[in-house]
Amino acid sequence: MKLDILAFASHPDDVELGCAGTILAHIAAGKKVGVVDLTRGELGTRGTPAERVEEAEAAAKIMGLSVRDNLGFADGFFANDKEHQLQIVRKVRQYQPDIVLMNALHDRHPDHGRGAAVVAEACFLSGLKMIKTLGDSGLEQEAWRPGAMYNFIQDRYITPDFVVDVTPFWDKKLEAIRAFRTQFFNPDDTSPNTYISSPEFLDFIDARAREYGHAIGVTYGEGFTSAKKIGVRSLYDLI
Numbered sequence: 001m002k003l004d005i006l007a008f009a010s011h012p013d014d015v016e017l018g019c020a021g022t023i024l025a026h027i028a029a030g031k032k033v034g035v036v037d038l039t040r041g042e043l044g045t046r047g048t049p050a051e052r053v054e055e056a057e058a059a060a061k062i063m064g065l066s067v068r069d070n071l072g073f074a075d076g077f078f079a080n081d082k083e084h085q086l087q088i089v090r091k092v093r094q095y096q097p098d099i100v101l102m103n104a105l106h107d108r109h110p111d112h113g114r115g116a117a118v119v120a121e122a123c124f125l126s127g128l129k130m131i132k133t134l135g136d137s138g139l140e141q142e143a144w145r146p147g148a149m150y151n152f153i154q155d156r157y158i159t160p161d162f163v164v165d166v167t168p169f170w171d172k173k174l175e176a177i178r179a180f181r182t183q184f185f186n187p188d189d190t191s192p193n194t195y196i197s198s199p200e201f202l203d204f205i206d207a208r209a210r211e212y213g214h215a216i217g218v219t220y221g222e223g224f225t226s227a228k229k230i231g232v233r234s235l236y237d238l239i
Contacts, residue, residue: 003066004031006097006146008088010115011041011075012056013180017205018152019101020063020173021166021222027064028169034067035060036091038115039075046191047182059179062172067095076111080118088122090133093141100146105225108155108195116151120227123149150224160223162230163212165239167219170209177205 005026009015015023015035023033037056040049047055053070060068071087078084092100102119103112125131127145135141153160166173178184182191185199195201212221216239232238 001032001034001066001095003034003095003097005033005099005101006092006095007033007035007101007152008038008091008103008115008119009035010038010103010109010111011044012037012039012052012070013041013059013177013183014103014112014115014154015101015152016059016063016173016176016180018104018154019222019224020059020176021169021209021220022101022152022164022224023063023065024169024172024176025164025166032066033063034069034095034097035065036088037068037070038073038078038088038118039111040070040072041075043075044183045194046189046197047180051182052180055180055182059176062176062179078111078114078118080114080121084118085122085125086131086133088119089126089131090135090141092123092126092146093133093144094135096142096144098147100149101224102149102151104154104156104158105151106156106158112154120149148226148228150226153223153225157208158223158225160212161226163216163221163223165213165216165218165220166209166222167213170220174202177202 041052042049103115106113129143133141209220212223
């Protein structure tokens, strides 16, 4: 299956928090979008790895993803090395996305910046034909390099290079976030409190999106950064 957009995330729920509105907007426009989670989030204080899998599947259905995979890297301890890069290369070659979305370049959780780095390097390596990989069928995969790669912004404030208007999809984004019922605020949950389980955290998500939206004259926005300069074919492409 060829995808238009493939989002990589260090943990299940990173995509929902960082770029679910953008994903929903592009799916509504007829694009095929998939997600590859690098870890199962097994170091999380709340919930179990099995519950996180169920929650990720529920969120995938809410967003209408074409596919959601998990590479099973070690939460908190995966490395930017050949072993991990090649697993990502296989996914990039399998789905041949035009655009790759990935974690913030630096953030509160060290896995986020590490995830961004390993995905960016793997996307480059994926385009080198002398690197040989096999697909699930056992056949050699074709080299493939995405045309564009963007980092979604997460907990720490980063000035975006561009902002996507996600206003029409905000409620659905929140529904996808809340699919991770063990992770976020639930007054009936007696699990230990965490940084993201407080009601104030979801207020912050709302406020950040309103701030980015305000910057482009809409209600809600999601910000992204790009390592490369962004070009447009027409001034009318800009809001």
